[in-house]
Amino acid sequence: MLRFVSKSAKSTEELGSRIAGVLKGKEMIAMFGDLGAGKTAFTRGLCEGLGIVEGVSSPTFAIVNAYSGRYPVYHFDMYRIKDVDDLFATGFYDYIGTGITIIEWSENIGSELEPDCVRIRITKTDDENERIFEIEGLDAYADIIC
Numbered sequence: 413m414l415r416f417v418s419k420s421a422k423s424t425e426e427l428g429s430r431i432a433g434v435l436k437g438k439e440m441i442a443m444f445g446d447l448g449a450g451k452t453a454f455t456r457g458l459c460e461g462l463g464i465v466e467g468v469s470s471p472t473f474a475i476v477n478a479y480s481g482r483y484p485v486y487h488f489d490m491y492r493i494k495d496v497d498d499l500f501a502t503g504f505y506d507y508i509g510t511g512i513t514i515i516e517w518s519e520n521i522g523s524e525l526e527p528d529c530v531r532i533r534i535t536k537t538d539d540e541n542e543r544i545f546e547i548e549g550l551d552a553y554a555d556i557i558c
């Protein structure tokens with residue numbers, strides 16, 4: 413597991429952008445963390461790293477936003493997903509493996525995540541601008557990421 417301490421939203425976006433640089437194009441990236449943890453900020457940086465120029469925002473109501481950059485990106489927000497039927501209706505199972513799937517509120521679909529997906533847990537600290545990132549599945553790229 414990799415650990416990274418971010419001291420600003422910009423630093424979180426830069427982390428996302430560095431991680432974009434090591435992706436092969438079909439990964440599932442499952443993010444865990446509270447409201448305001450920085451899941452969307454991280455995704456924004458990742459998309460920027462893939463050359464996506466449109467603005468990235470939380471797809472809370474849409475559930476999924478699709479972007480097209482170096483690879484397709486499917487950005488999910490599972491905040492409102494309560495069960496597998498809800499998830500099925502979003503097209504989640506059709507998107508897997510056709511591009512990068514990056515998921516906010518992965519807590520809500522734990523059983524449906526790919527066993528070997530990249531897992532990113534973001535934790536707030538006492539410092540309002542600090543976030544701890546714990547990243548599973550990208551140890552081979554430690555030099556680039558951290």
Ligand SMILES: Nc1ncnc2c1ncn2[C@@H]1O[C@H](COP(=O)(O)OP(=O)(O)OP(=O)(O)O)[C@@H](O)[C@H]1O
Binds near residue numbers: 449
């Ligand atoms: N180090 C940091 N990394 C990321 N965001 C930070 C950091 N420090 C402060 N922030 C602020 O925290 C907020 C993160 O918001 P963001 O929308 O990315 O969170 P989120 O995890 O997607 O929340 P939600 O669950 O509501 O979708 C922003 O207002 C950002 O400016």
Ligand SMILES: [Mg+2]
Binds near residue numbers: 451452
């Ligand atoms: Mg968000």
